Amino acid sequence: MKILNIRRPKAPGAEARFDIALTDQIRLFGLSLTKNADGAWRTYAPRNSGVRVASFHPALADLITRAAVAALEGEAHDRD
Template identity: 45%
Template sequence: MEILSIRPVAGPKDVALYDVEITPHLRLFNVLLRKSPDGRLRSFAPKAFGKHSASFHPELAEQMTQAAIAALGSKAAYDTREI
């Protein structure tokens, strides 16, 4: 799994949008990294026509979230918001 691109976003709960390559044959674009009320970060599938375009098994969602957090950490020097 590889984070291809990550972009911090402004919003009280939304942290970043990212593009991820799950395998060489599967890429997802504009996955949302969001902070939940309990402070945990979670990945959400992009939406099409107001509905999620995919769903993730909890293990895959956690792997994607951890990869996005690591990728975002490399940009942290340029972002003053608290994650």
């Protein structure tokens, strides 16, 4: 798993937007990283016509979120 790029959006609503390579064969673009009121981070798939284009098992969502937070905080972008 590798964060390809991460950026802070100009508009409110997300702490960051990012692209990720889950494997060499699967890449996802435009994911949203948010921070809840309790301080917990969460990742959301992008929407198309108001509908989410993907969903993640909680264990995978946690791995994706931890990788994105690490990238946002300037740590390594690769996660196994």
